[in-house]
Amino acid sequence: MSKKSFRNLIVYEIYPTSFRDSNDDGVGDLKGIIEKLDYIRNMGFNAIWLNPFYLSPFKDGGYDVEDFFDVDPRFGTMDDFRELCQKAHEKGIKILCDLVAGHASFLNKDFLKSREPQRNENSDLFIWNDNVWNLEPGLRLISGMYQRNGCYMVNFFAHQPAFNYGFKRIDYPSWQMSYKDERTFAARNYMLNVMRFWLSNGADGFRVDMADSLVKNDDDKKATGEVWRWMFRRIRKEYPDAFFVSEWSAPNQSLEAGFDADFVLDHWDNFYHRLFRSNYSTRGTAIINGGMDMQFMLKDMRERFREAEKQKGYLALISGNHDTWRIANYLNRSQLKLFYLMLFTLPGIPFVLYGDEIEMKTDHIDSVDGGYQRTGTRLPMVWTDEEPYHGFSHTEGKTYLPFVRENTLSAESAQKDPESLYHFICELISLRKKIKDLTDSEWGIMESGRVLTFERGRYRLIVNFSDREYAFTGKKIISSAEIKDTLPPACGVLVKQS
Numbered sequence: 001m002s003k004k005s006f007r008n009l010i011v012y013e014i015y016p017t018s019f020r021d022s023n024d025d026g027v028g029d030l031k032g033i034i035e036k037l038d039y040i041r042n043m044g045f046n047a048i049w050l051n052p053f054y055l056s057p058f059k060d061g062g063y064d065v066e067d068f069f070d071v072d073p074r075f076g077t078m079d080d081f082r083e084l085c086q087k088a089h090e091k092g093i094k095i096l097c098d099l100v101a102g103h104a105s106f107l108n109k110d111f112l113k114s115r116e117p118q119r120n121e122n123s124d125l126f127i128w129n130d131n132v133w134n135l136e137p138g139l140r141l142i143s144g145m146y147q148r149n150g151c152y153m154v155n156f157f158a159h160q161p162a163f164n165y166g167f168k169r170i171d172y173p174s175w176q177m178s179y180k181d182e183r184t185f186a187a188r189n190y191m192l193n194v195m196r197f198w199l200s201n202g203a204d205g206f207r208v209d210m211a212d213s214l215v216k217n218d219d220d221k222k223a224t225g226e227v228w229r230w231m232f233r234r235i236r237k238e239y240p241d242a243f244f245v246s247e248w249s250a251p252n253q254s255l256e257a258g259f260d261a262d263f264v265l266d267h268w269d270n271f272y273h274r275l276f277r278s279n280y281s282t283r284g285t286a287i288i289n290g291g292m293d294m295q296f297m298l299k300d301m302r303e304r305f306r307e308a309e310k311q312k313g314y315l316a317l318i319s320g321n322h323d324t325w326r327i328a329n330y331l332n333r334s335q336l337k338l339f340y341l342m343l344f345t346l347p348g349i350p351f352v353l354y355g356d357e358i359e360m361k362t363d364h365i366d367s368v369d370g371g372y373q374r375t376g377t378r379l380p381m382v383w384t385d386e387e388p389y390h391g392f393s394h395t396e397g398k399t400y401l402p403f404v405r406e407n408t409l410s411a412e413s414a415q416k417d418p419e420s421l422y423h424f425i426c427e428l429i430s431l432r433k434k435i436k437d438l439t440d441s442e443w444g445i446m447e448s449g450r451v452l453t454f455e456r457g458r459y460r461l462i463v464n465f466s467d468r469e470y471a472f473t474g475k476k477i478i479s480s481a482e483i484k485d486t487l488p489p490a491c492g493v494l495v496k497q498s
Helices: 004-007 030-035 036-045 078-090 109-114 182-200 223-239 271-277 294-310 333-345 371-376 411-418 422-436
Strands: 012-015 049-051 067-071 094-100 205-209 243-246 259-264 314-318 349-353 445-448 453-455 458-464 475-479 491-496
Touching: 012 422, 030 036, 036 422, 067 078, 067 182, 067 243, 067 314, 078 094, 078 223, 078 243, 078 349, 094 182, 094 243, 182 223, 294 314, 294 445, 314 475, 333 422, 411 422
Parallel strands: 012 049, 012 349, 049 094, 094 205, 205 243, 243 259, 259 314, 314 349
Antiparallel strands: 445 453, 453 458, 458 491, 475 491
């Protein structure tokens, strides 16, 4: 996979717990994913992003890694992972693993080694201060857990000790190390070994969790970018075709740091949120529902796409992910078709969360695996209409996460319905593969009374966010609704210019 070919990636995100249970224990697993590779390929996806499947106590959905070099038994074995990669590659599908670069679990053996009172080779691998009684303000420090006379720093939750990539600004010289201090290079080399391990076992690249969180007191992220460039210079010599996409949502920082793509996350201050997800609890009505943030949205969109083009990288556009409420909670089917028309025809690399193709919704359920309000997004895939486990599992007990009344459409029934969102997405993916202009980074945008026109080479994507019909010209290729020679409100069309 060369850097030039990255633009052809179309990625399907899988939360392993919830995709397919092959051994009827109520939990999804790697063999279950293998069983459904044809489903993924037949939709047209050519890459899978796997959420964490590593050994973990699952206090944060697997993002608290106990062993970076092994598969958690709930998901299978290393042989299962190798088989998944082999079978996926045979079907033209790449495998992208989740790389948790900023922290580990407090059960990780290398962290446990660092907690020992006596100095050892892991004493500086994680961030510790030098006095158990000192809880320096503004820092996430946990005290009194171990015999080492110090507090450990976490990346977020108390059970996620932060790797020691150092500090850019030193506030406490007695224990904070500069990111240029050679002692902090242990973390860099540790993470390089993690990358090497999974790439050597068949992975094609990584989505990097909290990619901007490495160096502390790094307000402008320049030091974190320097650390990433140091690691990329080394890993790309060994694996020049590996793909890296960052959970950063700041392409001016992440792409300069060396990432191939940067996610546009569901943050209130970006165009993605303002277009489709904004509501009364964030910044008012979404533009698709008549919201008035058009100029703010356009400014942010232009800046992000221009930065990606400048850095010769890509934006990673998402339907959603395991941390967000599902897009179907915000949009009806007609609006969803417009959303996906934009997702697959704008520049960048599209990512679709499992089940979004069948309009799965998030529901309020009690927290499992430290998911809290996110747990309701990570529910089991609805494969069939068969009760009670819908083809996900045939266990006689309970599935690890429940099925809920919100999710009534199955993949089986969606495949039988020619008007389903599933078939619309399949058609869009097919067009994206056929029309080279849709994967080019070059683009332009014009605005006319809440009607947006995106230039995509010989094609134009026209989106009507006004409250009036809009007359368009050009040969219609695909539209989000049945149209003739005018475009209704909240509708989009891809046309070939004459």
